[in-house]
Amino acid sequence: MNAKGPFDPRKDAPLLSAYVDGELEPDDVARVEAHLAQDEQARREVEHLRRLKAVTGAMRLKEPPAEEWEAFWKSVYNRSERSVGWILFCLGLVVLGAWGVTEAVTVLLKTDELPLYVRGSILLLAAGILVLLISAVRERVFRRSRTRYKDIIR
Protein backbone atom coordinates (compact mmCIF):
# COMPACT_ATOMS: atom_id res chain seq x y z
CA MET A 1 0.00 0.00 0.00
CA ASN A 2 1.35 3.41 -0.96
CA ALA A 3 2.14 5.61 2.05
CA LYS A 4 0.23 8.50 0.47
CA GLY A 5 -2.94 6.44 0.33
CA PRO A 6 -5.21 5.81 -2.64
CA PHE A 7 -5.81 8.42 -5.33
CA ASP A 8 -8.44 10.94 -4.30
CA PRO A 9 -10.15 12.16 -7.51
CA ARG A 10 -10.98 15.56 -6.00
CA LYS A 11 -7.75 16.35 -4.25
CA ASP A 12 -5.33 14.58 -6.55
CA ALA A 13 -6.72 15.60 -9.95
CA PRO A 14 -3.63 17.76 -10.76
CA LEU A 15 -1.56 14.58 -10.60
CA LEU A 16 -3.18 13.58 -13.89
CA SER A 17 -1.56 16.52 -15.66
CA ALA A 18 1.76 15.81 -14.02
CA TYR A 19 1.38 12.14 -15.06
CA VAL A 20 0.87 13.19 -18.68
CA ASP A 21 3.92 15.45 -18.42
CA GLY A 22 6.08 12.70 -16.92
CA GLU A 23 6.73 14.84 -13.87
CA LEU A 24 5.63 12.45 -11.11
CA GLU A 25 7.70 10.51 -8.64
CA PRO A 26 7.47 6.72 -9.04
CA ASP A 27 5.15 6.30 -6.03
CA ASP A 28 2.71 8.85 -7.44
CA VAL A 29 2.89 7.20 -10.86
CA ALA A 30 1.86 3.96 -9.17
CA ARG A 31 -1.06 5.69 -7.42
CA VAL A 32 -2.27 7.30 -10.64
CA GLU A 33 -1.96 4.10 -12.63
CA ALA A 34 -3.82 2.13 -9.99
CA HIS A 35 -6.60 4.70 -10.17
CA LEU A 36 -6.64 4.72 -13.98
CA ALA A 37 -6.99 0.95 -14.02
CA GLN A 38 -10.26 1.31 -12.13
CA ASP A 39 -11.76 4.57 -13.34
CA GLU A 40 -12.83 5.05 -16.93
CA GLN A 41 -13.58 8.74 -16.47
CA ALA A 42 -10.03 9.32 -15.26
CA ARG A 43 -8.70 7.48 -18.31
CA ARG A 44 -10.76 9.75 -20.55
CA GLU A 45 -9.46 12.79 -18.68
CA VAL A 46 -5.87 11.68 -19.18
CA GLU A 47 -6.58 11.17 -22.87
CA HIS A 48 -8.03 14.70 -23.13
CA LEU A 49 -4.98 16.11 -21.38
CA ARG A 50 -2.65 14.22 -23.72
CA ARG A 51 -4.41 15.59 -26.78
CA LEU A 52 -4.41 19.12 -25.45
CA LYS A 53 -0.74 18.85 -24.64
CA ALA A 54 -0.02 17.51 -28.11
CA VAL A 55 -1.81 20.49 -29.68
CA THR A 56 -0.25 23.16 -27.49
CA GLY A 57 3.11 21.40 -27.74
CA ALA A 58 2.89 21.71 -31.51
CA MET A 59 2.72 25.50 -31.19
CA ARG A 60 5.27 28.07 -30.22
CA LEU A 61 5.43 31.81 -29.92
CA LYS A 62 6.40 33.52 -33.13
CA GLU A 63 9.79 35.14 -33.15
CA PRO A 64 9.91 38.71 -34.37
CA PRO A 65 11.78 38.99 -37.69
CA ALA A 66 15.51 39.77 -37.67
CA GLU A 67 15.05 43.26 -39.10
CA GLU A 68 12.70 44.09 -36.23
CA TRP A 69 15.37 43.06 -33.72
CA GLU A 70 17.88 45.32 -35.51
CA ALA A 71 15.53 48.28 -35.20
CA PHE A 72 14.91 47.20 -31.63
CA TRP A 73 18.59 47.47 -30.71
CA LYS A 74 18.91 50.93 -32.23
CA SER A 75 15.89 52.01 -30.25
CA VAL A 76 17.30 50.53 -27.04
CA TYR A 77 20.46 52.59 -27.40
CA ASN A 78 18.54 55.73 -28.33
CA ARG A 79 16.31 55.36 -25.31
CA SER A 80 19.25 54.62 -23.10
CA GLU A 81 21.03 57.76 -24.34
CA ARG A 82 17.93 59.86 -23.78
CA SER A 83 17.55 58.61 -20.24
CA VAL A 84 21.19 59.48 -19.54
CA GLY A 85 20.45 62.92 -21.00
CA TRP A 86 17.49 63.37 -18.68
CA ILE A 87 19.52 62.36 -15.65
CA LEU A 88 22.26 64.87 -16.53
CA PHE A 89 19.67 67.57 -17.20
CA CYS A 90 17.98 66.97 -13.84
CA LEU A 91 21.29 66.95 -11.99
CA GLY A 92 22.24 70.26 -13.59
CA LEU A 93 18.85 71.68 -12.73
CA VAL A 94 19.15 70.66 -9.08
CA VAL A 95 22.64 72.12 -8.72
CA LEU A 96 21.69 75.37 -10.45
CA GLY A 97 18.48 75.59 -8.43
CA ALA A 98 20.35 75.10 -5.16
CA TRP A 99 22.86 77.77 -6.16
CA GLY A 100 20.07 80.17 -7.15
CA VAL A 101 18.21 79.68 -3.88
CA THR A 102 21.39 80.17 -1.85
CA GLU A 103 22.22 83.35 -3.73
CA ALA A 104 18.68 84.70 -3.36
CA VAL A 105 18.62 84.02 0.38
CA THR A 106 22.05 85.64 0.82
CA VAL A 107 21.01 88.75 -1.09
CA LEU A 108 17.74 88.95 0.79
CA LEU A 109 19.45 88.70 4.17
CA LYS A 110 22.02 91.36 3.30
CA THR A 111 19.74 93.94 1.74
CA ASP A 112 18.61 96.93 3.79
CA GLU A 113 16.09 98.15 1.26
CA LEU A 114 13.29 96.00 2.66
CA PRO A 115 12.11 95.90 6.28
CA LEU A 116 13.05 92.78 8.25
CA TYR A 117 9.47 91.45 8.46
CA VAL A 118 9.09 91.64 4.63
CA ARG A 119 12.35 89.77 4.10
CA GLY A 120 11.30 87.20 6.70
CA SER A 121 7.93 86.77 4.95
CA ILE A 122 9.61 86.28 1.57
CA LEU A 123 11.83 83.59 3.06
CA LEU A 124 8.86 81.87 4.71
CA LEU A 125 6.96 82.00 1.44
CA ALA A 126 9.87 80.48 -0.47
CA ALA A 127 10.36 77.80 2.20
CA GLY A 128 6.65 76.96 2.07
CA ILE A 129 6.67 76.61 -1.71
CA LEU A 130 9.75 74.39 -1.47
CA VAL A 131 8.16 72.14 1.16
CA LEU A 132 4.94 71.87 -0.88
CA LEU A 133 6.91 71.02 -4.01
CA ILE A 134 8.98 68.34 -2.29
CA SER A 135 5.87 66.90 -0.67
CA ALA A 136 4.01 66.70 -4.00
CA VAL A 137 6.97 65.06 -5.75
CA ARG A 138 7.47 62.60 -2.92
CA GLU A 139 3.79 61.67 -2.87
CA ARG A 140 3.82 61.09 -6.58
CA VAL A 141 6.94 58.94 -6.44
CA PHE A 142 5.68 57.06 -3.39
CA ARG A 143 2.29 56.35 -4.93
CA ARG A 144 3.93 55.19 -8.15
CA SER A 145 6.21 52.81 -6.31
CA ARG A 146 3.32 51.42 -4.29
CA THR A 147 0.93 50.83 -7.15
CA ARG A 148 3.33 49.98 -9.91
CA TYR A 149 3.51 46.25 -9.31
CA LYS A 150 0.22 45.82 -7.52
CA ASP A 151 -0.79 42.88 -9.68
CA ILE A 152 2.41 40.96 -9.18
CA ILE A 153 2.18 37.84 -7.05
CA ARG A 154 5.43 37.59 -5.16
Added chain:
Amino acid sequence: MFLLGLFSGNSPNNQGPGGVALPSTGSGETSGHPFEEQRRQDREDIVRFLDGDGEGFDRLMNRYRQRAYGIALNLTGNHDDAMDAVQKAFIRIHRSLRKFRLDEPFFPWLYRIVRNTAHNQRRDESRHKGEVPLEWVNQSDGRPDPLSETVADDLRERIWNGLQELPEDMREVFHLYHFQGLKYREIADLKGLPLGTVMSRLHAARLKLRQAAGLEEEL
Protein backbone atom coordinates in the same frame (compact mmCIF):
# COMPACT_ATOMS: atom_id res chain seq x y z
CA MET B 1 -13.01 14.96 -33.48
CA PHE B 2 -10.70 15.86 -36.35
CA LEU B 3 -7.78 16.47 -34.07
CA LEU B 4 -7.56 12.97 -32.65
CA GLY B 5 -4.22 11.39 -33.23
CA LEU B 6 -2.90 14.17 -35.39
CA PHE B 7 -0.18 15.30 -33.10
CA SER B 8 2.68 13.16 -32.11
CA GLY B 9 4.00 12.94 -28.63
CA ASN B 10 5.08 15.45 -26.15
CA SER B 11 5.50 19.11 -25.83
CA PRO B 12 9.01 20.20 -26.75
CA ASN B 13 9.38 21.52 -23.29
CA ASN B 14 13.05 20.85 -23.08
CA GLN B 15 13.41 23.44 -25.77
CA GLY B 16 12.62 27.07 -25.99
CA PRO B 17 10.90 28.91 -28.79
CA GLY B 18 12.70 28.19 -31.98
CA GLY B 19 14.04 24.95 -30.60
CA VAL B 20 16.79 26.68 -28.66
CA ALA B 21 18.09 24.76 -25.68
CA LEU B 22 17.22 26.54 -22.52
CA PRO B 23 19.28 27.33 -19.48
CA SER B 24 18.24 25.82 -16.22
CA THR B 25 16.86 28.00 -13.50
CA GLY B 26 16.90 25.41 -10.81
CA SER B 27 19.36 25.32 -8.00
CA GLY B 28 20.34 21.70 -8.31
CA GLU B 29 22.64 21.91 -11.28
CA THR B 30 25.68 19.77 -11.39
CA SER B 31 28.90 20.04 -13.30
CA GLY B 32 28.55 18.74 -16.84
CA HIS B 33 24.84 19.55 -16.94
CA PRO B 34 23.92 20.76 -20.43
CA PHE B 35 22.74 24.07 -18.97
CA GLU B 36 26.04 24.60 -17.18
CA GLU B 37 27.56 25.73 -20.48
CA GLN B 38 24.81 28.35 -20.80
CA ARG B 39 25.52 29.65 -17.32
CA ARG B 40 29.23 29.76 -18.04
CA GLN B 41 28.55 31.85 -21.17
CA ASP B 42 26.26 34.14 -19.19
CA ARG B 43 28.90 34.72 -16.55
CA GLU B 44 31.56 35.27 -19.20
CA ASP B 45 29.47 37.87 -21.03
CA ILE B 46 28.50 39.67 -17.84
CA VAL B 47 32.14 39.86 -16.74
CA ARG B 48 33.08 41.21 -20.19
CA PHE B 49 30.39 43.85 -19.87
CA LEU B 50 31.50 44.78 -16.37
CA ASP B 51 35.03 45.12 -17.72
CA GLY B 52 33.77 47.71 -20.17
CA ASP B 53 33.22 45.53 -23.24
CA GLY B 54 29.73 46.37 -24.55
CA GLU B 55 29.73 43.32 -26.79
CA GLY B 56 29.30 41.15 -23.71
CA PHE B 57 25.96 42.79 -23.08
CA ASP B 58 24.88 42.45 -26.72
CA ARG B 59 25.70 38.75 -26.73
CA LEU B 60 23.91 38.18 -23.46
CA MET B 61 20.77 39.98 -24.57
CA ASN B 62 20.74 38.38 -27.99
CA ARG B 63 20.80 35.01 -26.30
CA TYR B 64 17.81 35.87 -24.13
CA ARG B 65 15.84 38.23 -26.33
CA GLN B 66 13.36 35.66 -27.59
CA ARG B 67 12.71 34.33 -24.10
CA ALA B 68 12.28 37.87 -22.80
CA TYR B 69 9.88 38.56 -25.65
CA GLY B 70 7.87 35.45 -24.75
CA ILE B 71 7.61 36.51 -21.10
CA ALA B 72 6.48 40.00 -22.08
CA LEU B 73 4.07 38.69 -24.70
CA ASN B 74 2.47 36.42 -22.14
CA LEU B 75 1.76 39.43 -19.93
CA THR B 76 0.93 42.13 -22.44
CA GLY B 77 -0.92 39.90 -24.89
CA ASN B 78 0.27 41.72 -28.00
CA HIS B 79 3.43 42.12 -30.01
CA ASP B 80 3.89 45.90 -29.87
CA ASP B 81 3.56 46.22 -26.12
CA ALA B 82 5.74 43.16 -25.64
CA MET B 83 8.56 44.64 -27.75
CA ASP B 84 8.26 47.92 -25.91
CA ALA B 85 8.43 46.16 -22.56
CA VAL B 86 11.48 44.16 -23.62
CA GLN B 87 13.23 47.38 -24.64
CA LYS B 88 12.58 48.98 -21.29
CA ALA B 89 13.61 45.82 -19.50
CA PHE B 90 16.89 45.65 -21.41
CA ILE B 91 17.64 49.25 -20.49
CA ARG B 92 16.98 48.44 -16.85
CA ILE B 93 19.19 45.37 -17.09
CA HIS B 94 21.94 47.45 -18.70
CA ARG B 95 21.78 49.91 -15.81
CA SER B 96 21.64 47.39 -13.02
CA LEU B 97 23.79 44.52 -14.29
CA ARG B 98 26.52 45.60 -11.89
CA LYS B 99 24.25 44.61 -9.02
CA PHE B 100 23.78 41.10 -10.39
CA ARG B 101 25.41 38.35 -8.32
CA LEU B 102 27.56 36.23 -10.57
CA ASP B 103 27.04 33.08 -8.54
CA GLU B 104 23.30 33.18 -9.30
CA PRO B 105 21.68 31.95 -12.52
CA PHE B 106 20.91 34.84 -14.85
CA PHE B 107 17.50 33.81 -16.18
CA PRO B 108 15.47 34.20 -12.94
CA TRP B 109 16.93 37.68 -12.52
CA LEU B 110 16.08 38.64 -16.10
CA TYR B 111 12.67 37.05 -15.71
CA ARG B 112 11.77 39.27 -12.75
CA ILE B 113 12.85 42.43 -14.52
CA VAL B 114 11.04 41.62 -17.76
CA ARG B 115 7.95 40.55 -15.85
CA ASN B 116 7.79 43.74 -13.81
CA THR B 117 8.40 45.90 -16.83
CA ALA B 118 5.74 44.09 -18.84
CA HIS B 119 3.30 44.56 -15.98
CA ASN B 120 3.78 48.29 -16.20
CA GLN B 121 3.45 48.16 -19.95
CA ARG B 122 0.28 46.14 -19.93
CA ARG B 123 -2.82 47.78 -21.20
CA ASP B 124 -5.74 45.44 -20.81
CA GLU B 125 -7.73 46.95 -23.65
CA SER B 126 -4.97 46.03 -26.08
CA ARG B 127 -4.58 42.39 -25.12
CA HIS B 128 -6.29 41.13 -28.24
CA LYS B 129 -4.74 43.67 -30.56
CA GLY B 130 -2.86 42.53 -33.65
CA GLU B 131 -2.25 39.13 -35.12
CA VAL B 132 -2.08 35.92 -33.13
CA PRO B 133 1.56 35.48 -32.11
CA LEU B 134 1.43 31.67 -32.14
CA GLU B 135 2.66 29.43 -34.90
CA TRP B 136 2.81 25.72 -35.54
CA VAL B 137 6.13 24.02 -34.97
CA ASN B 138 7.98 21.93 -37.56
CA GLN B 139 5.53 22.29 -40.43
CA SER B 140 6.96 24.03 -43.43
CA ASP B 141 3.64 25.60 -44.27
CA GLY B 142 3.01 26.50 -40.64
CA ARG B 143 0.39 23.96 -39.72
CA PRO B 144 0.09 20.31 -38.71
CA ASP B 145 -0.08 18.20 -41.83
CA PRO B 146 -3.58 16.79 -41.77
CA LEU B 147 -5.29 20.06 -40.89
CA SER B 148 -6.54 22.43 -43.47
CA GLU B 149 -5.09 25.90 -43.22
CA THR B 150 -8.40 27.37 -42.13
CA VAL B 151 -8.89 24.84 -39.35
CA ALA B 152 -5.30 25.21 -38.19
CA ASP B 153 -5.55 29.00 -38.11
CA ASP B 154 -8.86 28.85 -36.29
CA LEU B 155 -7.41 26.48 -33.70
CA ARG B 156 -4.32 28.64 -33.23
CA GLU B 157 -6.49 31.71 -32.70
CA ARG B 158 -8.85 29.97 -30.29
CA ILE B 159 -5.96 28.69 -28.21
CA TRP B 160 -4.31 32.10 -28.07
CA ASN B 161 -7.56 33.83 -27.16
CA GLY B 162 -8.31 31.07 -24.65
CA LEU B 163 -4.93 31.68 -23.04
CA GLN B 164 -5.73 35.38 -22.73
CA GLU B 165 -8.86 34.44 -20.79
CA LEU B 166 -6.92 32.51 -18.13
CA PRO B 167 -6.22 34.09 -14.75
CA GLU B 168 -2.69 35.43 -14.76
CA ASP B 169 -1.25 32.96 -12.25
CA MET B 170 -2.44 30.03 -14.36
CA ARG B 171 -1.41 31.59 -17.66
CA GLU B 172 2.04 32.28 -16.32
CA VAL B 173 2.67 28.69 -15.23
CA PHE B 174 1.24 27.44 -18.53
CA HIS B 175 3.54 29.79 -20.42
CA LEU B 176 6.61 28.82 -18.44
CA TYR B 177 5.95 25.14 -18.99
CA HIS B 178 4.87 25.15 -22.63
CA PHE B 179 6.61 28.13 -24.18
CA GLN B 180 9.67 28.65 -21.97
CA GLY B 181 10.26 24.93 -21.67
CA LEU B 182 10.77 24.80 -17.91
CA LYS B 183 10.16 21.73 -15.78
CA TYR B 184 7.81 21.80 -12.80
CA ARG B 185 10.69 22.04 -10.34
CA GLU B 186 12.27 24.88 -12.29
CA ILE B 187 8.99 26.80 -12.34
CA ALA B 188 8.59 26.24 -8.60
CA ASP B 189 12.12 27.56 -7.99
CA LEU B 190 11.65 30.53 -10.29
CA LYS B 191 8.33 31.55 -8.78
CA GLY B 192 9.10 30.52 -5.21
CA LEU B 193 6.05 28.27 -5.18
CA PRO B 194 5.54 24.78 -3.76
CA LEU B 195 5.70 22.08 -6.42
CA GLY B 196 2.08 21.14 -5.71
CA THR B 197 0.93 24.68 -6.51
CA VAL B 198 2.69 24.59 -9.86
CA MET B 199 1.00 21.26 -10.58
CA SER B 200 -2.44 22.57 -9.57
CA ARG B 201 -2.11 25.77 -11.58
CA LEU B 202 -0.98 24.00 -14.71
CA HIS B 203 -3.77 21.45 -14.43
CA ALA B 204 -6.38 24.16 -13.80
CA ALA B 205 -4.96 26.17 -16.70
CA ARG B 206 -5.41 23.24 -19.06
CA LEU B 207 -8.97 22.58 -17.96
CA LYS B 208 -9.87 26.25 -18.33
CA LEU B 209 -8.07 26.55 -21.64
CA ARG B 210 -10.00 23.62 -23.04
CA GLN B 211 -13.18 25.37 -21.99
CA ALA B 212 -12.18 28.92 -22.98
CA ALA B 213 -10.94 27.82 -26.39
CA GLY B 214 -14.05 25.73 -26.98
CA LEU B 215 -12.00 22.55 -27.32
CA GLU B 216 -14.15 20.31 -25.15
CA GLU B 217 -15.80 18.66 -28.13
CA GLU B 218 -12.63 18.31 -30.14
CA LEU B 219 -10.08 17.27 -27.55
